[in-house]
Amino acid sequence: MKITRRQLLILLPAAAVAWKYVRAGTPQESPNYNTSEHWWGMLLDITKCIGCGSCVHACQLENHVPDGYFRTWVERYVVRDWGFEHVSVDSPDGGKNGYPPLPWDQGKSFFVPKMCNQCADSPCTQVCPVGATFVSPDGVVLVDPKYCLGCRYCVQACPYGCRFINPETRTAEKCTLCYHRITKGLTTACCEACPTGARQLADLKDPNDPVHEFLKTHSVQVLKPHLATGSKAFYNGLDGSVR
Amino acid sequence: MPVDGFMYPNEVELQWGVLIVLYPFLTGLVAGAFILASLERVFRVDAVKPTYRLALLTALAFLLVAPLPLQLHLGHPERSLEMYLTPHRTSAMAMFGFVYLWYLMAVLVVEIWLDYRKDIVLMMRSSKGLKKNLYRVMALGSDNISERALGIDNRVGWIVTVIGIPSAFLLHGYVGFIFGSVKANPWWSTPLMPVVFIFSAMVSGIATVMLLYMFTTKYRGREIDMRCVDTIARYLFYTFLIDFSLEMLDLIHRIYEADESFRSLDFMVHTKLWLSQVVIQIGVGTTIPLILLFMVQVFPMNAIVRKRIYALTGSLTIIGIFAMRWNVVIGGQLFSKSFLGYTIYKMGYVTREGLFAAIFLTLLPLAILWVLVKVLPPWPDSGSPLTSGISPAVGDDK
Numbered sequence: 109m110k111i112t113r114r115q116l117l118i119l120l121p122a123a124a125v126a127w128k129y130v131r132a133g134t135p136q137e138s139p140n141y142n143t144s145e146h147w148w149g150m151l152l153d154i155t156k157c158i159g160c161g162s163c164v165h166a167c168q169l170e171n172h173v174p175d176g177y178f179r180t181w182v183e184r185y186v187v188r189d190w191g192f193e194h195v196s197v198d199s200p201d202g203g204k205n206g207y208p209p210l211p212w213d214q215g216k217s218f219f220v221p222k223m224c225n226q227c228a229d230s231p232c233t234q235v236c237p238v239g240a241t242f243v244s245p246d247g248v249v250l251v252d253p254k255y256c257l258g259c260r261y262c263v264q265a266c267p268y269g270c271r272f273i274n275p276e277t278r279t280a281e282k283c284t285l286c287y288h289r290i291t292k293g294l295t296t297a298c299c300e301a302c303p304t305g306a307r308q309l310a311d312l313k314d315p316n317d318p319v320h321e322f323l324k325t326h327s328v329q330v331l332k333p334h335l336a337t338g339s340k341a342f343y344n345g346l347d348g349s350v351r
Numbered sequence: 352m353p354v355d356g357f358m359y360p361n362e363v364e365l366q367w368g369v370l371i372v373l374y375p376f377l378t379g380l381v382a383g384a385f386i387l388a389s390l391e392r393v394f395r396v397d398a399v400k401p402t403y404r405l406a407l408l409t410a411l412a413f414l415l416v417a418p419l420p421l422q423l424h425l426g427h428p429e430r431s432l433e434m435y436l437t438p439h440r441t442s443a444m445a446m447f448g449f450v451y452l453w454y455l456m457a458v459l460v461v462e463i464w465l466d467y468r469k470d471i472v473l474m475m476r477s478s479k480g481l482k483k484n485l486y487r488v489m490a491l492g493s494d495n496i497s498e499r500a501l502g503i504d505n506r507v508g509w510i511v512t513v514i515g516i517p518s519a520f521l522l523h524g525y526v527g528f529i530f531g532s533v534k535a536n537p538w539w540s541t542p543l544m545p546v547v548f549i550f551s552a553m554v555s556g557i558a559t560v561m562l563l564y565m566f567t568t569k570y571r572g573r574e575i576d577m578r579c580v581d582t583i584a585r586y587l588f589y590t591f592l593i594d595f596s597l598e599m600l601d602l603i604h605r606i607y608e609a610d611e612s613f614r615s616l617d618f619m620v621h622t623k624l625w626l627s628q629v630v631i632q633i634g635v636g637t638t639i640p641l642i643l644l645f646m647v648q649v650f651p652m653n654a655i656v657r658k659r660i661y662a663l664t665g666s667l668t669i670i671g672i673f674a675m676r677w678n679v680v681i682g683g684q685l686f687s688k689s690f691l692g693y694t695i696y697k698m699g700y701v702t703r704e705g706l707f708a709a710i711f712l713t714l715l716p717l718a719i720l721w722v723l724v725k726v727l728p729p730w731p732d733s734g735s736p737l738t739s740g741i742s743p744a745v746g747d748d749k
Contacts, residue, residue, distance in 0.1 A: 273366070
């Protein structure tokens with residue numbers, strides 16, 4: 109077959125685009141999983157969290173999270189009275205090793221597990237200059253590390269401080285809701301490790317998921333609702349002091 | 352640990368350092384210098400004519416360097432072209448790449464080429480060897496410098512400048528938008544941010560070109576055109592007043608509204624940002640230059656005093672605008688999004704994003720400008736073929 113110069117000029121860019129797709133590879137397959145049948149979120153019950161840090165441990169082991177960075181963490185709030193000056197928060201090493209007890213007269217205290225809120229209208233995906241971070245069809249915010257530039261704009265855009273730059277890959281990283289597990293019918297590592305059931309993976313598209321009953325019968329709130337991020341991390345027993 | 356109070360654990364490390372401070376600073380100088388150039392071209396302010404070409408070359412020199420801090424800062428600089436190949440349309444940063452390219456290729460380079468075309472052709476004819484080839488390449492095969500051809504250049508150049516003014520606004524307004532649109536960060540998130548960035552850009556660009564003009568004229572042993580610098584200083588004063596008013600409007604709005612972030616930000620301004628914001632930006636970099644410029648407008652002063660005041664004002668202004676960029680970029684990361692704690696910024700020295708890289712990138716545009724000035728002399732009195740009376744070759748009027 110003879111190719112003219114004109115045809116070659118047309119073929120070359122097409123071949124370059126095709127090669128790009130070949131190099132990108134194919135997503136990991138999960139034969140029995142249909143993304144359109146799920147819409148994932150998480151239920152976090154503050155009234156059940158005991159601040160043991162098992163979730164943080166489990167997450168770091170499961171996802172090889174580098175030291176000093178966190179895909180999930182636990183904060184301890186101590187509220188002595190109203191207003192900013194009466195709230196103190198700590199999260200030593202992300203709460204991974206639990207917390208020492210407080211004296212009884214400190215006021216009310218509680219633990220708040222934090223993680224990516226899997227926002228439906230996520231500010232982090234909005235700002236990514238190349239679309240390396242995206243919301244999957246089943247509602248999980250993911251990052252493609254092969255594509256991320258490491259510009260850190262998404263880290264700035266996340267209102268909840270859930271993203272960081274992995275010092276080894278130099279790309280953005282965050283909670284994936286253990287996507288590699290949930291697409292195989294498992295729950296997340298943090299949910300599995302939680303001894304009190306304070307974390308529950310929720311499939312909002314599944315009518316049989318107990319989350320629907322819970323949402324109907326409890327006072328549930330999301331973090332920073334005024335930012336309208338479409339957060340799918342629902343908190344039960346959330347105190348107004350929590351940021 | 353440098354943390355004071357509580358920060359989300361991933362917030363302790365600052366994401367954007369001094370290089371990202373440099374990025375809006377350099378881009379601002381580009382936009383400001385171009386707008387100063389357009390004063391002569393579009394608004395017919397003849398007094399600033401001696402700075403017209405210098406302003407254009409300054410804009411080009413800084414524009415060429417402006418993306419380098421970003422490039423150095425990326426975790427994967429080798430992937431940066433993806434912003435052009437597969438841009439994410441909702442991302443302010445991705446779209447900035449196109450605004451930058453548009454401004455560089457469609458506005459600035461075209462305008463400089465049109466303005467210099469006659470000089471380039473004449474220099475091509477009068478030079479030899481390598482230099483001749485350089486100018487031949489720069490002429491792009493267009494060596495017709497007849498009156499008619501130059502008339503067309505002039506008209507097209509005017510149109511490009513008219514397009515260039517909103518483009519310059521877009522260029523730097525867009526940088527402001529990159530910060531102003533981050534709703535997670537109350538220090539940045541304000542619709543005033545792009546407008547403040549545009550006016551501060553004009554201030555810094557005008558001050559830089561004024562200083563460069565005064566310095567280069569002195570260096571060349573020529574007399575500074577006082578009518579020119581007086582006019583530039585007057586425009587600097589007006590622009591600075593608008594810029595300062597806008598910044599104060601933002602400040603008053605924040606204080607009066609006092610939303611949930613106010614206590615945290617107020618504490619930050621009174622502690623961590625006291626020196627860089629209150630003392631350097633507002634005091635040394637804004638109030639003093641404004642007072643000095645005001646005095647020049649009101650009280651009669653001789654040329655020597657005026658020159659010294661302009662040199663001082665220009666320098667303080669540039670320091671003040673750099674401090675403003677610093678306070679926006681670094682200040683916006685010193686407090687926790689929980690509003691319960693603060694961190695500090697520790698700048699490295701000999702690191703990829705450290706002080707020396709920043710100093711190098713600040714000086715690099717000046718080195719590029721030096722080369723540009725050698726290749727394309729911007730001086731109206733330089734004795735270049737254009738001004739030394741060499742007439743176009745016979746037969747050019749085709």
